[in-house]
Amino acid sequence: MFRILLIMLGLSLTQPALAETRVPQSQSEISLGFAPLVKAAAPAVVNIYAKIVTQGYDSPFAGDPFFRDFFKGFGTPRQRVQNSLGSGVILSSDGIVVSNYHVVAEATEIRVATNDRKEYDAKVVLADKAADLAILQLQGAQDLPHLTLRNSDRVEVGELVLAIGNPFGVGQTVSSGIVSGLARTGGASGGGLGYFIQTDAPINPGNSGGALIDVNGDLIGINSRILSRSGGSNGIGFAIPANLVAQFVKQAQAGEQSFQRPWAGMAGQPVDSDLAHSLGLDLPEGIVISDLHPDSPFAKAGFRVGDVITQVDGLPVNSAPEMVFRMTVTGIGETAKFTRVRDGQPEEIAVRMIPAPNKPAAEPITLGDKTVLPGLSVARINPAVITRVDLPLSAEGVVITDPGRYGARAGLRPGDVIVSINDVAISRTGDVKKALTDPGRWLKMDLLRHGQQVSLRFRL
Known part of the structure; x- marks a missing residue:
């Protein structure tokens, strides 16, 4: 059925050898639309209801911009209950769910409702504010429908995508669009830092944590942020790539209590046209190293200040967030190949990913x-x-x-x-x-x- 959809849309994406580029040949192909794709993928997208209990104080100075800081923590203690609504994606039959950190952050109670109206208690097993990702485990879940993670490095601008989530709490909703940009690292509102897939598929509050899927029904990203002046979708949304999600799932299943990132031990800056000229480069690309810690794995691999890094495992890097992303999806303990340019000569050097050393002892x-x-x-x-x-x-x-x-x-x-x-x-x-x-x-x-x-x- 997915093959019929590919033919109807005239696309050749992840499997060019199997897809045939042509226009729809019949009324049945035209009317088919995305219905089979949604029918297969939607059951793996869930609604998440999080309850957060905060401790506040009723103070007569709460509204005063000057005295409220001096009297913070004073007054009558009072608990406040806040409710958060978002979406999530099931990634395994036993109830591993991925969502955004800002959906479940500091939640004291989490309920997850599936597409068939079943509800489960859930607990957060791994969460990271900087990446704006959280991995949840549904209690007592089994034989659940789930989505397959696609290699997000193979996603291309122009691919058709669907965003599935629960915008504004109105119920599960599907919107369509294309991948409109890759390697987006800034300019959006919301949580999370780093590297995003940009889409024009409408994403609104409540879509956070929902699925961005391709025409094969594979998950390419987790909807996370929007660029908006009004709080609603203006046709520019951002999704966290599936490759980073895969690293979170891997660490959660390994029992990690906090997300572990490889340590670069370096500082650098993007190469602009002026810097490229002074470094003897033909094009302004890559990151020039401006500082190296003595214990950095790059220093031990022979890198030095002034070297330019242009690629990681054959993929271009032109900003610090891109490089951090590439190192993170490689994973601690693995080795990545970095293309270094020194004196105009490129060289590929293997660097092992390590956590930041805790030596000498921090003595906290x-x-x-x-x-x-x-x-x-x-x-x-x-x-x-x-x-x-x-x-x-x-x-x-x-x-x-x-x-x-x-x-x-x-x-x-x-x-x-x-x-x-x-x-x-x-x-x-x-x-x-x-x-x-x-x-x-x-x-x-x-x-x-x-x-x-x-x-x-x-x-x-």
């Missing part, structure tokens, strides 16, 4: 009540901490991971690197605890914040 501590800043959390800087807190590759010493209630009021922020306390140099987390246990009548903290020196002084 949280200060107790006997210090002047209880609740302050700090860690010794290493590659894992640099990645988690988003610090420069050259950062050293001790960083604030959580300023705590009192530290935040004092002006401390996550990511501040502590240089000294009362003019005593800080190199280990124990130095912070010692300096803040009995600092005297005055407290002076010298910090590095976004590369700028900051000095804070308090009277105790």
Whole structure:
């Protein structure tokens, strides 16, 4: 039946040897439309209802833009219940479901309704805010219809696609369009960072987490974001590629508690026309390395500052999000081939994907009540901490991971690197605890914040 649909649409996509390019030959072919495709794929798309219970405070200063920050956390405690509605896609017969992180984030209760009106309790087994993806497991599910993941690297601009989801909570809805762009990395509203498939198939609130499928019924992406000034679809939607979804499913089934990304240990910038000329390149393409951590797998593979990376496994990369995406879908423990250009000469070099090393030991501590800043959390800087807190590759010493209630009021922020306390140099987390246990009548903290020196002084 799918073959008939391909013939009717005159397409040759994933299986050019099997598809015949011609116009519809009969009224039955014309009237067929997408009905067989929807009938096969729609049962694998579900509605997700998430309940979120938050703790708030009734404060007389809640509406005051000045005093509300000073009196945050004060007032009468009150629980608030928020409900979230979205879509999801079943990927296995035993109830593995993928959706967006922002659909189920911090949910205390999740119910999933299938196309045939059955309902299941669900729990989140793996979620990642940056990728805006979450993997759910349906409780007691078996023999469920599910979709097959397609290799999203083979998706081409111009392919016909269908978006299936539950926009505005009106019930399952299907919209059609084409793939209108690839390697989109910005300009959209909503959650998630990185690399997207762009489509003009209408996507609206509630479609989040739904399926973007091709004319074979295979999943090529998870609908995630829209570009909109009004909050509704303006014909530009973004889907997370299926290859990244596959990596999430793999890690979830392996029992990972948080999503693990390979570590590059490098900084770089896209090559523009001026930079291409200075580097002796014929075209402005790739990423030029501007900084390398000594423990970076690229440094160990022979890369150096000034090298240009143009491809990963034969696929072009022209921005940092593209390269991060390519490394992520390769997976930790695997090897990818990077095309390096040095002195105008390209060379393919294999680099093994590794997690950010947690060496030297981070030595994380949280200060107790006997210090002047209880609740302050700090860690010794290493590659894992640099990645988690988003610090420069050259950062050293001790960083604030959580300023705590009192530290935040004092002006401390996550990511501040502590240089000294009362003019005593800080190199280990124990130095912070010692300096803040009995600092005297005055407290002076010298910090590095976004590369700028900051000095804070308090009277105790």
